[in-house]
Amino acid sequence: xxxxxxxxxxxxxxxxxxxxxxxxxxxxxxxxxxxxxxxxxxxxxxxxxxxxxxxxxxxxxxxxxxxxxxxxxxxxxxxxxxxxxxxxxxxxxxxxxxxxxxxxxxxxxxxxxxxxxxxxxxxxxxxxxxxxxxxxxxxxxxxxxxxxxxxxxxxxxxxxxxxxxxxxxxxxxxxxxxxxxxxxxxxxxxxxxxxxxxxxxxxxxxxxxxxxxxxxxxxxxxxxxxxxxxxxxxxxxxxxxxxxxxxxxxxxxxxxxxxxxxxxxxxxxxxxxxxxxxxxxxxxxxxxxxxxxxxxxxxxxxxxxxxxxx
Ligand SMILES: N[C@@H](CCC(=O)N[C@@H](CS)C(=O)NCC(=O)O)C(=O)O
Numbered sequence: 001x002x003x004x005x006x007x008x009x010x011x012x013x014x015x016x017x018x019x020x021x022x023x024x025x026x027x028x029x030x031x032x033x034x035x036x037x038x039x040x041x042x043x044x045x046x047x048x049x050x051x052x053x054x055x056x057x058x059x060x061x062x063x064x065x066x067x068x069x070x071x072x073x074x075x076x077x078x079x080x081x082x083x084x085x086x087x088x089x090x091x092x093x094x095x096x097x098x099x100x101x102x103x104x105x106x107x108x109x110x111x112x113x114x115x116x117x118x119x120x121x122x123x124x125x126x127x128x129x130x131x132x133x134x135x136x137x138x139x140x141x142x143x144x145x146x147x148x149x150x151x152x153x154x155x156x157x158x159x160x161x162x163x164x165x166x167x168x169x170x171x172x173x174x175x176x177x178x179x180x181x182x183x184x185x186x187x188x189x190x191x192x193x194x195x196x197x198x199x200x201x202x203x204x205x206x207x208x209x210x211x212x213x214x215x216x217x218x219x220x221x222x223x224x225x226x227x228x229x230x231x232x233x234x235x236x237x238x239x240x241x242x243x244x245x246x247x248x249x250x251x252x253x254x255x256x257x258x259x260x261x262x263x264x265x266x267x268x269x270x271x272x273x274x275x276x277x278x279x280x281x282x283x284x285x286x287x288x289x290x291x292x293x294x295x296x297x298x299x300x301x302x303x304x305x306x307x308x309x310x
Contacts, residue, residue, distance in 0.1 A: 001076070002059035002234060004029040005227050006069075006219075007043055009036050011190075013106075014066050014099070015054040017182040021070050022217035024173055025077045030222040037125050042224035045288040046231060048268040050296075052259065057227060059234030060292045061281075064268075065259070067095065067297040068279060070175065084172040091175045096299070097154075098179040104130065105150045106183050110190045112140030112147060128263040148197070155184070155201055162203035166210060173214060181211040228288050236293035238281050241274045249275055249303065256309040257282060257296050267309040268294055 006022075006029055008015035022029055034043050038051055046062050047055055056063040056072070063069045074082050083091055107130050111118060115137060127135035140147070158180050161168055168176035184204065188194040198205060242250045249255060251272050257280060258267035270282030273293050280303055281295040302310050 002230065003222075004073070005032055005057040005222060005230065006030070006054055007032045007034045007046070007057065007224075007227070008054035009033055011036065012053045013103075013182045013186040014052075016185050017178045018054050018056070018066050018069055018073075019216040019219075020178040020181055020211060020214060021073055021082065021175070022219075023214040024080065024082065024178070025073060025217065027073070027077065027217040029217060029219055030227075031219040032222050032224050032227045034224065037121055042228055045228060045286040046292065047294055048270065048284045048286065048292075050259075050266050050268050050294070051264075052262070052266065057231060058237075060231045060236040060290065061238055061295065062231070062292055063295045065297050065300070066099070067092070067299070068295045070178075071278065071297070072295070080172065082175040082178075084169050084174045087169050087174060087176075091169075091179075092299075094176045095179050098183060102151070102154050102183060105147055105154075106186055108140045109144065109147045109151060110186070111137055112142075112144045113191050113193075115141045125264075130263070132263045151187070152197075152200075155198075155204060158184075158207075159201040159204045162207050167207070173211065177207075177211050181208065184208050185212075231289035231292055236273070236283065236291060238273050238293045238295070241276065242272075243276050245275055247303065249280075249305070251275065254306055255280070255282060256304050256307055257294075258302050258309055260300055260302055268296075269307045269309075270294060 004027060006018065034040050034053065040051055043055060046057060047064055050064045054066065056069040063072055123137060167173040168180060188198055240251045249272060253272045255272055256267050256269045270284035272280065273283050274281040278298055279295060280298055281293050283291065283293050285291050304310055
Protein backbone atom coordinates (compact mmCIF):
# COMPACT_ATOMS: atom_id res chain seq x y z
CA UNK A 1 0.00 0.00 0.00
CA UNK A 2 1.16 3.59 -0.65
CA UNK A 3 2.15 5.73 2.31
CA UNK A 4 -0.47 7.61 4.30
CA UNK A 5 0.25 11.31 3.72
CA UNK A 6 -1.41 13.91 5.95
CA UNK A 7 -1.58 17.51 4.70
CA UNK A 8 -1.96 19.60 7.86
CA UNK A 9 -0.29 22.19 10.12
CA UNK A 10 0.67 21.78 13.77
CA UNK A 11 -1.81 24.33 15.23
CA UNK A 12 -4.87 22.82 13.50
CA UNK A 13 -7.27 21.32 16.05
CA UNK A 14 -9.11 19.10 13.56
CA UNK A 15 -5.72 17.76 12.45
CA UNK A 16 -4.95 16.97 16.09
CA UNK A 17 -8.04 14.74 16.10
CA UNK A 18 -6.63 12.79 13.14
CA UNK A 19 -3.11 12.69 14.60
CA UNK A 20 -4.54 11.09 17.77
CA UNK A 21 -6.29 8.47 15.60
CA UNK A 22 -2.92 7.75 13.94
CA UNK A 23 -1.54 7.31 17.48
CA UNK A 24 -4.35 4.96 18.47
CA UNK A 25 -3.55 2.85 15.42
CA UNK A 26 0.21 3.19 15.96
CA UNK A 27 0.71 4.14 12.30
CA UNK A 28 3.70 5.21 10.23
CA UNK A 29 2.71 8.25 8.17
CA UNK A 30 4.13 11.10 6.12
CA UNK A 31 3.58 14.65 7.27
CA UNK A 32 3.20 17.52 4.78
CA UNK A 33 2.93 20.94 6.44
CA UNK A 34 0.54 23.18 4.50
CA UNK A 35 0.05 26.96 4.86
CA UNK A 36 -2.46 28.09 7.51
CA UNK A 37 -3.91 30.61 5.05
CA UNK A 38 -4.71 30.40 1.32
CA UNK A 39 -3.30 30.22 -1.22
CA UNK A 40 -2.34 26.58 -0.73
CA UNK A 41 -0.67 26.07 -4.09
CA UNK A 42 0.43 22.46 -3.57
CA UNK A 43 -2.87 21.35 -2.01
CA UNK A 44 -5.33 22.77 -4.56
CA UNK A 45 -4.15 20.55 -7.44
CA UNK A 46 -4.81 17.59 -5.14
CA UNK A 47 -8.32 18.51 -3.90
CA UNK A 48 -9.60 20.64 -6.80
CA UNK A 49 -10.74 23.52 -4.55
CA UNK A 50 -11.37 22.13 -1.05
CA UNK A 51 -9.13 24.22 1.24
CA UNK A 52 -9.97 23.00 4.75
CA UNK A 53 -7.45 21.20 6.93
CA UNK A 54 -6.62 18.32 7.19
CA UNK A 55 -6.53 16.35 3.93
CA UNK A 56 -5.17 12.81 3.61
CA UNK A 57 -3.60 11.38 0.49
CA UNK A 58 -2.89 7.73 -0.24
CA UNK A 59 -1.31 7.55 -3.69
CA UNK A 60 -3.82 9.21 -6.03
CA UNK A 61 -6.76 8.93 -3.60
CA UNK A 62 -7.41 12.12 -1.65
CA UNK A 63 -9.59 12.22 1.48
CA UNK A 64 -11.20 15.53 2.42
CA UNK A 65 -12.58 16.05 5.94
CA UNK A 66 -11.50 14.27 9.12
CA UNK A 67 -14.63 12.08 8.91
CA UNK A 68 -13.68 10.49 5.59
CA UNK A 69 -10.01 10.34 6.65
CA UNK A 70 -10.80 8.45 9.85
CA UNK A 71 -13.29 6.15 8.14
CA UNK A 72 -10.65 5.11 5.60
CA UNK A 73 -8.00 4.67 8.31
CA UNK A 74 -10.37 2.37 10.22
CA UNK A 75 -11.09 0.38 7.04
CA UNK A 76 -7.39 -0.08 6.25
CA UNK A 77 -6.27 -0.69 9.85
CA UNK A 78 -9.19 -2.27 11.71
CA UNK A 79 -7.08 -3.23 14.77
CA UNK A 80 -7.14 -1.84 17.37
CA UNK A 81 -10.70 -0.75 16.66
CA UNK A 82 -11.83 2.84 17.08
CA UNK A 83 -15.09 1.40 18.37
CA UNK A 84 -14.29 -0.82 21.37
CA UNK A 85 -17.31 -2.61 22.79
CA UNK A 86 -19.13 -2.44 19.46
CA UNK A 87 -19.62 1.33 19.57
CA UNK A 88 -19.67 1.89 15.77
CA UNK A 89 -22.48 4.00 14.38
CA UNK A 90 -23.45 6.32 17.22
CA UNK A 91 -19.78 7.23 17.77
CA UNK A 92 -19.92 9.15 14.46
CA UNK A 93 -22.93 10.99 15.80
CA UNK A 94 -20.78 12.23 18.70
CA UNK A 95 -18.72 13.98 16.01
CA UNK A 96 -21.78 15.91 14.83
CA UNK A 97 -21.87 17.42 18.32
CA UNK A 98 -18.14 17.94 18.97
CA UNK A 99 -17.30 19.11 15.43
CA UNK A 100 -20.52 21.11 15.08
CA UNK A 101 -21.98 23.33 17.82
CA UNK A 102 -19.24 22.63 20.36
CA UNK A 103 -16.45 23.39 17.85
CA UNK A 104 -18.20 26.65 16.89
CA UNK A 105 -18.43 27.70 20.56
CA UNK A 106 -14.75 26.88 21.12
CA UNK A 107 -13.72 28.91 18.06
CA UNK A 108 -15.88 31.82 19.32
CA UNK A 109 -14.12 31.52 22.70
CA UNK A 110 -10.63 31.60 21.18
CA UNK A 111 -11.47 34.43 18.73
CA UNK A 112 -13.36 36.46 21.35
CA UNK A 113 -10.49 36.01 23.80
CA UNK A 114 -7.86 37.05 21.25
CA UNK A 115 -9.99 40.03 20.08
CA UNK A 116 -7.77 42.70 18.49
CA UNK A 117 -4.70 40.47 18.86
CA UNK A 118 -5.92 38.20 16.05
CA UNK A 119 -3.66 38.91 13.05
CA UNK A 120 -5.62 40.80 10.36
CA UNK A 121 -5.11 38.23 7.62
CA UNK A 122 -6.14 35.36 9.91
CA UNK A 123 -9.26 37.21 11.13
CA UNK A 124 -10.28 38.19 7.59
CA UNK A 125 -10.02 34.57 6.46
CA UNK A 126 -11.40 32.65 9.45
CA UNK A 127 -14.12 35.18 10.42
CA UNK A 128 -16.26 34.66 7.29
CA UNK A 129 -15.19 31.01 7.00
CA UNK A 130 -16.71 30.03 10.34
CA UNK A 131 -19.24 32.76 11.11
CA UNK A 132 -20.33 34.13 7.71
CA UNK A 133 -19.84 37.59 6.19
CA UNK A 134 -21.45 39.35 9.19
CA UNK A 135 -18.95 37.94 11.71
CA UNK A 136 -18.34 40.18 14.71
CA UNK A 137 -15.27 39.48 16.86
CA UNK A 138 -16.11 42.35 19.27
CA UNK A 139 -19.45 40.65 19.95
CA UNK A 140 -17.61 37.36 20.58
CA UNK A 141 -15.48 39.22 23.14
CA UNK A 142 -18.59 40.62 24.88
CA UNK A 143 -20.14 37.15 24.82
CA UNK A 144 -17.14 35.42 26.43
CA UNK A 145 -18.84 34.64 29.78
CA UNK A 146 -21.92 33.26 28.00
CA UNK A 147 -19.75 31.20 25.65
CA UNK A 148 -17.83 29.82 28.63
CA UNK A 149 -21.12 28.83 30.24
CA UNK A 150 -22.02 26.90 27.07
CA UNK A 151 -18.68 25.15 26.94
CA UNK A 152 -18.53 24.43 30.66
CA UNK A 153 -21.86 22.57 30.52
CA UNK A 154 -20.66 20.42 27.62
CA UNK A 155 -17.22 19.64 29.06
CA UNK A 156 -19.03 18.57 32.21
CA UNK A 157 -20.83 15.92 30.12
CA UNK A 158 -17.40 14.57 29.15
CA UNK A 159 -16.21 14.75 32.76
CA UNK A 160 -19.32 12.86 33.96
CA UNK A 161 -18.74 10.20 31.33
CA UNK A 162 -15.29 9.55 32.82
CA UNK A 163 -16.58 8.94 36.33
CA UNK A 164 -16.41 5.15 35.92
CA UNK A 165 -14.12 4.86 32.88
CA UNK A 166 -10.55 5.65 31.84
CA UNK A 167 -11.69 6.51 28.30
CA UNK A 168 -15.00 7.65 26.81
CA UNK A 169 -16.09 4.13 25.86
CA UNK A 170 -14.47 2.14 28.67
CA UNK A 171 -11.01 0.73 29.41
CA UNK A 172 -9.75 1.22 25.82
CA UNK A 173 -9.49 4.48 23.88
CA UNK A 174 -11.66 4.96 20.79
CA UNK A 175 -13.05 7.55 18.37
CA UNK A 176 -15.01 9.56 20.98
CA UNK A 177 -11.73 10.19 22.83
CA UNK A 178 -10.16 11.75 19.73
CA UNK A 179 -13.38 13.74 19.10
CA UNK A 180 -13.42 15.21 22.61
CA UNK A 181 -9.65 15.52 23.08
CA UNK A 182 -8.89 17.87 20.21
CA UNK A 183 -11.22 20.53 21.61
CA UNK A 184 -9.75 20.26 25.10
CA UNK A 185 -6.27 20.47 23.49
CA UNK A 186 -7.35 23.59 21.60
CA UNK A 187 -8.85 25.29 24.67
CA UNK A 188 -5.70 24.53 26.70
CA UNK A 189 -3.35 25.83 24.03
CA UNK A 190 -5.22 28.76 22.54
CA UNK A 191 -7.56 30.26 25.15
CA UNK A 192 -5.46 32.54 27.39
CA UNK A 193 -7.13 31.16 30.54
CA UNK A 194 -7.38 27.61 29.17
CA UNK A 195 -5.39 25.75 31.86
CA UNK A 196 -7.23 27.61 34.65
CA UNK A 197 -10.65 26.95 33.07
CA UNK A 198 -9.92 23.26 32.50
CA UNK A 199 -8.64 22.71 36.05
CA UNK A 200 -12.25 22.62 37.35
CA UNK A 201 -12.81 19.27 35.58
CA UNK A 202 -11.46 16.64 37.94
CA UNK A 203 -11.61 13.68 35.58
CA UNK A 204 -11.13 15.40 32.26
CA UNK A 205 -7.60 16.58 33.09
CA UNK A 206 -6.13 13.12 33.94
CA UNK A 207 -7.99 11.69 30.89
CA UNK A 208 -6.40 14.42 28.75
CA UNK A 209 -2.99 13.20 29.97
CA UNK A 210 -3.90 9.60 29.08
CA UNK A 211 -4.97 10.58 25.56
CA UNK A 212 -1.88 12.78 25.12
CA UNK A 213 0.30 9.79 26.09
CA UNK A 214 -1.15 7.81 23.14
CA UNK A 215 0.87 10.10 20.86
CA UNK A 216 0.61 10.51 17.10
CA UNK A 217 2.16 7.32 15.75
CA UNK A 218 5.33 7.80 13.69
CA UNK A 219 5.26 10.83 11.35
CA UNK A 220 8.10 11.49 8.90
CA UNK A 221 8.24 14.84 7.12
CA UNK A 222 7.53 15.03 3.40
CA UNK A 223 7.87 17.99 1.07
CA UNK A 224 4.62 19.12 -0.60
CA UNK A 225 6.22 18.80 -4.06
CA UNK A 226 7.07 15.17 -3.31
CA UNK A 227 3.42 14.58 -2.35
CA UNK A 228 2.32 15.99 -5.73
CA UNK A 229 4.77 13.65 -7.46
CA UNK A 230 3.42 10.67 -5.47
CA UNK A 231 -0.10 11.46 -6.70
CA UNK A 232 1.08 11.87 -10.28
CA UNK A 233 2.92 8.54 -10.28
CA UNK A 234 -0.02 6.65 -8.73
CA UNK A 235 -3.36 5.46 -10.07
CA UNK A 236 -6.53 5.91 -7.99
CA UNK A 237 -7.55 2.64 -6.33
CA UNK A 238 -11.24 3.35 -5.77
CA UNK A 239 -13.50 0.86 -7.56
CA UNK A 240 -16.68 2.16 -9.23
CA UNK A 241 -19.70 1.46 -6.99
CA UNK A 242 -23.16 2.92 -6.67
CA UNK A 243 -26.20 2.26 -4.57
CA UNK A 244 -29.87 3.17 -4.40
CA UNK A 245 -29.11 6.79 -3.61
CA UNK A 246 -32.08 8.97 -2.57
CA UNK A 247 -30.88 11.72 -4.93
CA UNK A 248 -30.72 9.33 -7.90
CA UNK A 249 -27.01 10.03 -8.44
CA UNK A 250 -24.86 7.23 -9.82
CA UNK A 251 -21.29 6.52 -10.97
CA UNK A 252 -20.39 8.57 -14.05
CA UNK A 253 -22.57 11.57 -13.11
CA UNK A 254 -20.88 14.96 -13.02
CA UNK A 255 -21.35 16.65 -9.63
CA UNK A 256 -20.12 19.44 -7.39
CA UNK A 257 -19.41 18.63 -3.73
CA UNK A 258 -19.09 21.34 -1.08
CA UNK A 259 -19.18 21.53 2.71
CA UNK A 260 -22.42 22.83 4.24
CA UNK A 261 -22.18 26.03 6.26
CA UNK A 262 -18.69 27.14 5.29
CA UNK A 263 -18.69 30.77 4.25
CA UNK A 264 -15.89 30.75 1.66
CA UNK A 265 -15.44 28.87 -1.64
CA UNK A 266 -14.68 25.19 -1.20
CA UNK A 267 -16.51 23.40 -4.04
CA UNK A 268 -14.99 20.52 -6.00
CA UNK A 269 -16.35 19.26 -9.33
CA UNK A 270 -15.80 15.80 -10.78
CA UNK A 271 -17.39 12.56 -12.01
CA UNK A 272 -18.80 10.13 -9.43
CA UNK A 273 -16.72 6.99 -8.93
CA UNK A 274 -18.23 5.74 -5.71
CA UNK A 275 -21.44 6.75 -4.00
CA UNK A 276 -22.87 5.23 -0.83
CA UNK A 277 -24.76 6.27 2.28
CA UNK A 278 -21.52 7.42 3.92
CA UNK A 279 -19.22 8.48 1.10
CA UNK A 280 -19.00 10.19 -2.25
CA UNK A 281 -15.79 9.90 -4.29
CA UNK A 282 -15.30 11.89 -7.49
CA UNK A 283 -12.70 11.61 -10.25
CA UNK A 284 -10.94 14.69 -11.53
CA UNK A 285 -7.67 15.49 -13.25
CA UNK A 286 -5.05 18.17 -12.92
CA UNK A 287 -1.79 18.75 -14.76
CA UNK A 288 0.29 18.48 -11.58
CA UNK A 289 -1.28 15.32 -10.12
CA UNK A 290 -2.81 13.56 -13.14
CA UNK A 291 -5.99 11.54 -12.40
CA UNK A 292 -7.08 11.58 -8.78
CA UNK A 293 -10.17 10.47 -6.87
CA UNK A 294 -11.32 12.88 -4.15
CA UNK A 295 -13.37 11.43 -1.27
CA UNK A 296 -15.89 13.25 0.95
CA UNK A 297 -18.32 12.18 3.65
CA UNK A 298 -22.02 12.51 2.72
CA UNK A 299 -23.00 13.98 6.09
CA UNK A 300 -22.25 17.70 6.12
CA UNK A 301 -21.76 18.02 2.34
CA UNK A 302 -24.03 19.24 -0.44
CA UNK A 303 -23.81 17.25 -3.65
CA UNK A 304 -25.34 18.92 -6.72
CA UNK A 305 -25.54 17.82 -10.33
CA UNK A 306 -23.24 19.54 -12.81
CA UNK A 307 -20.46 21.99 -12.24
CA UNK A 308 -22.25 24.98 -10.73
CA UNK A 309 -22.73 23.98 -7.10
CA UNK A 310 -25.43 25.52 -4.90
N1 LIG B 1 -15.36 19.28 8.69
C1 LIG B 1 -13.93 19.51 8.53
C2 LIG B 1 -13.56 20.77 9.27
C3 LIG B 1 -12.10 21.12 9.13
C4 LIG B 1 -11.75 22.50 9.63
O1 LIG B 1 -12.62 23.37 9.90
N2 LIG B 1 -10.44 22.71 9.75
C5 LIG B 1 -9.91 24.03 10.06
C6 LIG B 1 -8.54 23.88 10.72
S1 LIG B 1 -8.63 22.98 12.21
C7 LIG B 1 -9.67 24.76 8.76
O2 LIG B 1 -9.77 24.17 7.72
N3 LIG B 1 -9.33 26.03 8.82
C8 LIG B 1 -9.05 26.76 7.60
C9 LIG B 1 -7.78 26.32 6.92
O3 LIG B 1 -6.98 25.54 7.47
O4 LIG B 1 -7.57 26.81 5.81
C10 LIG B 1 -13.17 18.29 9.04
O5 LIG B 1 -13.69 17.56 9.91
O6 LIG B 1 -12.07 18.00 8.55
